[in-house]
Amino acid sequence: MSADRKSPGYSRSTEDYLKAIYELESEGGPAQTSAIADALGVAPPSVSGMVKRLSESGLLEHAPYRGVQLTRAGRRTALKMVRRHRILxxxxxxxxxYDWDSVHDEAERMEHAVSDGLIERMAMALGYPRHDPHGAPIPTKDGEIDEQEALVPLIDVPVGSMAELRMVSDRDPELLRFMASLGLRVGVAFEVIGRQPFKGPTAIRLAGQHAKERDQVIGHELAENLSCVVLEGAVG
Amino acid sequence: MSADRKSPGYSRSTEDYLKAIYELESEGGPAQTSAIADALGVAPPSVSGMVKRLSESGLLEHAPYRGVQLTRAGRRTALKMVRRHRILxxxxxxxxxYDWDSVHDEAERMEHAVSDGLIERMAMALGYPRHDPHGAPIPTKDGEIDEQEALVPLIDVPVGSMAELRMVSDRDPELLRFMASLGLRVGVAFEVIGRQPFKGPTAIRLAGQHAKERDQVIGHELAENLSCVVLEGAVG
DNA sequence: TACTAAATTTAGGCGCGCTTAACTTTTTAG
DNA sequence: CTAAAAAGTTAAGCGCGCCTAAATTTAGTA
Structure with missing residues (x-):
């Protein structure tokens, strides 16, 4: 009648930890206690405690003082949460x-409350999208996720190259609103026409825009957050 | 920027208690401890404890050993949850x-997770409906709810009367599926053509149906759950 | 190598919401 | 009117997830 509900029914906190650890792991190496604490806005000892419970449940492996890695089961749940978040x-x-800058918080709360069935209905209604509004890939129902083709932060795209904006973090609404005001959306192509040293700005020329808004100057911090694919061009 | 989030941010349990108490109160009189415990599936002492906390927060008034009543603030929150549930x-x-028999559980979980803003967007997308799929009235944003015109359980509709089905509880999926299979939906009109004593069945004749499915026999328990408005007819 | 700084874990404690067991109050029935 | 039953409350305790303060381990550097 319903093989539906959230399989072993993890708590909201458990789901949050697993997702955060997944995201930290995909930035390379094992996730460290303080990084997890940071991501979740809790104190480090809270993480130590939770990590203990989660490894006892077989969701992750803990090398004391070294960090933490998801097990197969942990990764499965984490990817489920990522899928939910991005579908939502x-x-x-x-x-x-909704605007792309205001969905993150809403999805963050809903992802713990909805059923698998609802997520699949939404996915169906959307035509099984592969990417969310910020360009992040949506894992499939069985936990497959597209390997990102080599994405490079704008800050590392060499001057003179053509590139395309592929992804941006959904975390900072301010940043997203500002991007929108510059005409920067996922999918736009541009040429990097200059970059100043000492954390200075990067200048880009958007493809297919009218004169006025064609050239934009992107500050250092923003440029760090824009994941691009380099289309062609000179090497740094 | 966002006067949005759930005002004082009550816990999931608090919201559940207030909603349950609201629903018990609207069946007349103060809500009793054991009825609340029943409705929420917890033990009576849990209710005593929670009632204490809730009255300290000014959400309800507790007359020890007598029962509990919502304050203005408590009612406001309860109605907000009812609105959320029914919009969802x-x-x-x-x-x-979704079918009408499978939405209850999903809404039950989501109502604690979504923002006011999302509910309003959904309401707008639906054209500000006044009733949910089971015929229950949807409170407005500011906590107004339609007084139900005198609804009578089918079991009390006199034989010989015409009546219309107006509302049914969303609680029991089995019952809802069975109703659907009989062609009983909110809004159908029918004549009560007979009733057996000793908790026997009620016989009805649906208006505007083809011969085969026109006459239906409704068991006692089902008939208790069907809220009707009597259109005309003889008195018992 | 030794000492300090940073990261992590252990210890002790708290609030929430739940439980069972024991006690009190109210209701009901003889 | 009183005794038994039913309903409600208090007491004691548990798990979760959080906290701060105090060890402890690791990493960095003189």
Whole structure:
């Protein structure tokens, strides 16, 4: 009748930890206690305690003082949460008129409350999208996720190259609103026409824009957050 | 920027208690400890404890050994949860293809996770519906709820009367599925053509149906759960 | 190598919401 | 009117997830 509900029914906290650890791991290496604490906004000892419980449940492996890695089971749940989050973000923007800067918090809360069935209905209604509004790939129902083709932060795209904006973090609404005001959306192509040293700005020329808004200057911190694919061009 | 989030941010349990108490109160009189315990599936002492905390927060008034009543603030929050629940149920059936028997649980979990803003967007997308799929009235944003015109359980509709089905509880999926299989939906009109004593069945004749499915026999328990408005007819 | 700084873990404690067991109050029935 | 039953409350305790303060381990550097 319903093989539906969230399989072993983890707590909201458990789901949050697993997702955060997954995201930290995908930035390379094992996730460290303080990084997890930071990501979740809790004190480090809270992480130590939770890590203990989670490894006893077989969701992750803990090398004391070294960090933590997801087990197969842990990764499965983490990817489920990532899928939920991204489907929800896509649904909210596509079907309910949310802007891309305001979906993160809503999805963050809903991802713990909805059933697998609802997520699949939303995915179906959306035509099984592969990416969320910020360009992040959506894992499939069985936990497959597209390997990102080599994405490079704008800050590392060599001057003179053509590149395309592929992804941006959904975390900072301010940043997203500012991007939108510059005409920077996922999918736009541009040429890097200059970059100043000492954390200075990067200058880009957007493809297919009218004169006025064609050239933009992107500050250092913003440029760090823009994941691009380099289309062609000179090497640094 | 966001006067949005759930005002004082009550816990999931608090919201559940307030909603349950609201629903018990609307069946007349103060809500009793054991009834609340029943409704929430917890032990009576849990209710005593929670009631203490909730009255200290000014959400309800407790007359020891007598029962409990919502304060203005408590009622406001309860009605907010009822609104959320019913908007969610309507949205899920209308926009995501859920059947009326399967929305309750989903809405029950989501109502604690979504923001006011999302509920308003859903309400707008639905054209500000006044009733949910089970016929229950949806409170407005500021906590107004339609007084139900005198609804009578089918079991009390006199034989010979015409009546219309107006509302049914969303609680029991089995019952809802069975109703659907009989062609009983909110809004159908019918004549009560007979009733057996000793908790026997009620016989009805549906208006505007083809011969085969026109006459239906409704068991006692089901008939208790069907809220009707009497259109005309003889008195008992 | 030794000492300090940073990261991590252990210890002790708290609030929430739940439980069972024991006690009190209210209701009901003889 | 009183005794038994039913309903409600208090007491004691548990798990979760959080905290701060105090060890402890690791890493960095003179």
């Amino acid at each position: 973000e896509t649904y909210l923007t596509t079907k309910l008129g | 149920e309507t949205y899920l059936t209308t926009k995501l293809g």
